[in-house]
Amino acid sequence: MPEPLKNLLHEALIGEMADRIAGNSPSFDKGRFVTLATGGLQALELMERSALIRDALFSTLPDKFPEAAAILKLSLPSESKPGLTGWMLLPVNQFIAARGLDHFDLGLDLLKALTPHFTAEFGIRPFIHRDQQRSLAIISGWADDPDQHVRRLASEGTRPRLPWAMRLPQLVKDPAPILPILTALMDDPEEYVRRSVANSLNDVAKDHPDLVAAFVASHIDGASSERRWLLKHASRTLLKKGHAQALANFGFAAAASLECELRIRNAEVTFGEGLDFEIRVTNAGEIPQSLMIDYAIHHMKGDGLLSPKVFKCKAILLAPGQSHTIERRHALRPITTRRYYPGKHRIAIIVNGAETASQSFVLVMPSDPG
Numbered sequence: 001m002p003e004p005l006k007n008l009l010h011e012a013l014i015g016e017m018a019d020r021i022a023g024n025s026p027s028f029d030k031g032r033f034v035t036l037a038t039g040g041l042q043a044l045e046l047m048e049r050s051a052l053i054r055d056a057l058f059s060t061l062p063d064k065f066p067e068a069a070a071i072l073k074l075s076l077p078s079e080s081k082p083g084l085t086g087w088m089l090l091p092v093n094q095f096i097a098a099r100g101l102d103h104f105d106l107g108l109d110l111l112k113a114l115t116p117h118f119t120a121e122f123g124i125r126p127f128i129h130r131d132q133q134r135s136l137a138i139i140s141g142w143a144d145d146p147d148q149h150v151r152r153l154a155s156e157g158t159r160p161r162l163p164w165a166m167r168l169p170q171l172v173k174d175p176a177p178i179l180p181i182l183t184a185l186m187d188d189p190e191e192y193v194r195r196s197v198a199n200s201l202n203d204v205a206k207d208h209p210d211l212v213a214a215f216v217a218s219h220i221d222g223a224s225s226e227r228r229w230l231l232k233h234a235s236r237t238l239l240k241k242g243h244a245q246a247l248a249n250f251g252f253a254a255a256a257s258l259e260c261e262l263r264i265r266n267a268e269v270t271f272g273e274g275l276d277f278e279i280r281v282t283n284a285g286e287i288p289q290s291l292m293i294d295y296a297i298h299h300m301k302g303d304g305l306l307s308p309k310v311f312k313c314k315a316i317l318l319a320p321g322q323s324h325t326i327e328r329r330h331a332l333r334p335i336t337t338r339r340y341y342p343g344k345h346r347i348a349i350i351v352n353g354a355e356t357a358s359q360s361f362v363l364v365m366p367s368d369p370g
Contacts, residue, residue, distance in 0.1 A: 005045075005046045006044065006045045006046040006049055008046060008087045009041075009046060009049040009050060009053065009087055009090070009091075010041075011034075011038050011041065013087065013088060014033075014034055014037045014038055014041075014053060015034055016088070017033075017037075017053070017084060017088045018030035018031075018033050018034050018037075020075050020082065020083050020084055020088075021033070021061075021071065021072075021075050021084070023075070023081075024071055024074035024075045025071045025074075025075075028060060028061070028071070029060050030060075032059070032060055033056050033057070033059075033060040036052075036055065036056035036059055036060070037052060037053045037056035039052075040052070050090045050091045050094060051091070051094065053091035054091040054092075054094040054095050054098070057091060057092070057095045058095070058098075058099075061095075065099045065100055065102070065103045065106070065107070066103060066106060068095075068099065069096075069100065069103070069106055069107070069110050072084070072092060072095075072096075072110060072114075073110055073113055076113060076114065076117060077117055083117075084117070085117040085118060086117070086118055087118070088118070089114055089117060089118035089120075090118065090122075092114065092123075093111070093114070093118075093120055093122050093123035094122075094123070096110055096111055096114075096123050097122070097123045097124075097125075097126040097127070098126075100127075101126060101127065101130050104127065104130075104131065104134060104135075104138075105138070107127060108124065108127055108135065108138050108139070111123045111124050111127075111153075112142065112145075112150055112153070115149045115150055115152075115153045116147055116149040116150070119149075119153070119156070120153055120157065121153060121156045121157040121159075121162060121165065122157075122164075122165050122166075124139065124153065124157040124158075125157060125162070125165055125166050125168060126166065128157075128158065128168055128171075129166065129168060129170075132168075132170050132171070132177065133177075136158070136177050136178070136181070139153075139154050139157070139158060139181070140154065140180065140181050140184075142154040143181055143184040143185050144184075148188075148190045148192060148193055151185060151188060151190070151193050152190075152192055152193045152196050154181050154185065155181060155182060155185050155193065155196040155197050155200050156196040156199075156200070158171065158178045158181060158200065159196075159199065159200045159203050160172045160175055160178075160200075160203050160204060160207070161203040161206065162203070172207055173207075175204040175207075175208060175211070178200065178204075179215065182197050182200055182201060183219075185197050186219065186227060186230060187224070187226070187227055191226075194226060194227075194229075194230045195230075195233070197230060197234070198230045198231075198233035198234040199233075199234075200234075201215065201216075201234035201235075202233070202234050202235075202236060202237055205234070205235065205237050205238050206237060209237075209238055209241070209243050209246070210245070212234065212235065212238065212246075213235070213238060213243055213245035213246045213249065214245070216231045216234065216235055216246065216249050217245065217248075217249050219231060220249055231249070232250060235249065235250070239292065239353075240294065240310040240312070241310070241353075242350060242352070242353020242354065243353065244353065247292065247352055247353050250292075251290045252290050252291070252292045252315075252352045252353075253289075253290075253352065254352055254353075254354065255289060255291060255351050255352045255354065255356070256285055256289070257283070257284040257285030257286075258281060258282070258283060258284065258285070258289065258291075258351060258356065259281065259282040259284050260279070260280070260281050260282075260349055260351060260356035260357045261279070261280040261281075261357065262277060262278070262279055262347070262349050262357040262358065262359055263277060263278045263280075264276070264277045264347070264359050264361055265277060265278070266361070267359075267360075267361050267362065268361065268362045268364055269332055269361055269362070269363055269364065270364050270365075270366055271332055271333070271340060271342070271363060271364065271365050271366060272332070272333050272334075272366065273331075273332065273333075274329040274330055274331045274332060274333075275297075275329065275330045275332060275347065275361060276327075276328075276329050277295075277327075277328055277329075277330070277347060278325060278326070278327050278328075279293065279295070279313070279325070279326040279328070279349055279357075280323060280324070280325045280326075281293065281316075281318065281323065281324050281326075281351065281356075282318075282321075282322070282323040282324075283318040283319065283320055283321065283322050283323075284321070285320060286320050287320060288317055288318065288319050288320065289317070289318050290315070290316075290317050290318075291315065291316050291317075291318055291351055291352060292315045292351070292352055292353075293313045293314050293315070293316065293326065293349065293350070293351055294310050294311060294312055294313050294349075294350045294351075295310070295311055295313055295328070295330075295347060295348065295349050295350065296308040296309060296310045296311070296347070296348045296350060296355075297309050297311065297330060297345065297346075297347055298345060298346035298347070298348065299338065299340070299341075299345055300341045300342075300343045300344065300345055300363070301341065302339070302341055304343070306345070306346060308348070310350065311330070313326060313328065314326055330347075332363060340363065340365075341363075342362075342363050342364055342365045343362065343363060344360050344361075344362055345360065345361055345362070345363050346358055346359070346360050346361070347359060347361065
């Protein structure tokens with residue numbers, strides 16, 4: 001069994017934090033810090049542990065943020081000495097986000113210095129929420145920074161719906177202010193940065209699908225293979241939903257003269273096993289067709305209604321008169337993000353965004369041997 005995430009912040013790590021801060025501030029009471037940061041630690045989860053350590057920093061660093069910021073900046077690693085790094089910096093993120101908002105430039109500068117050693121994407125979001133225009137004016141300049149971690153922070157930290165982080169409602173409503181940042185980073189030499197740009201655009205697509213489809217259309221002509229991958233990854237939610245412009249951006253027009261057959265091999269599936277099925281598509285038209293073939297499982301919910309979840313399958317080019325067969329097994333087993341209910345479910349085949357065939361199947365829960 002994997003180690004619980006909460007154990008990333010442990011007593012030994014806190015002791016090491018204390019030593020590294022004390023090495024840059026003789027007045028820092030590292031004994032008091034350790035006592036405060038470890039009191040009741042074992043009963044807490046990861047973010048609660050981080051908040052406990054942050055509160056210990058509140059009590060032991062100077063009350064004046066510029067003085068505390070100077071100590072923390074000196075405590076970051078350098079070529080000549082080790083420093084605060086990795087998970088030690090999660091509570092430091094929280095400290096800066098809480099204490100630095102009244103010292104805007106200094107707080108953001110410290111987060112910029114921190115991010116090569118541990119991401120500061122969580123720390124910059126309260127600054128954006130407090131004053132979006134001022135924050136983005138600073139953050140947009142990071143797109144040209146020589147450090148890839150700083151460039152990625154410009155993209156990742158401004159994502160409207162960054163997982164596990166505070167949402168940025170102004171950018172959810174109107175993402176236009178971050179598009180220049182994403183455009184500037186779209187051809188970044190590091191995949192690490194480009195993937196962040198794609199994820200940010202995918203966030204935007206959940207609220208503004210037409211905007212992202214139009215953005216992709218305006219940047220796809222003559223795109224390098226790296227940029228094309230980015231734009232397709234950014235469009236993944238739109239492609240799953242069959243957005244017409246998004247499909248057209250990648251050459252998937254509405255399918256015409258297409259025959260699609262779906263065959264289920266086990267119409268009754270025991271939970272923990274899999275649904276075996278076969279898809280056969282035939283191009284009955286007179287021109288080649290690019291086809292994006294997906295399938296949706298319509299899961300039964302607790303109220304008896306069905307809720308679809310789309311899964312990627314295959315993209316093919318089909319010549320006139322040509323057929324293609326795909327065999328798949330879809331596992332129906334315990335996962336943390338879904339509760340399964342017995343009863344009639346449905347599988348639907350989706351080609352270029354349109355449902356072309358479907359069948360029902362029954363999910364059976366295994367009997368309890370006890």
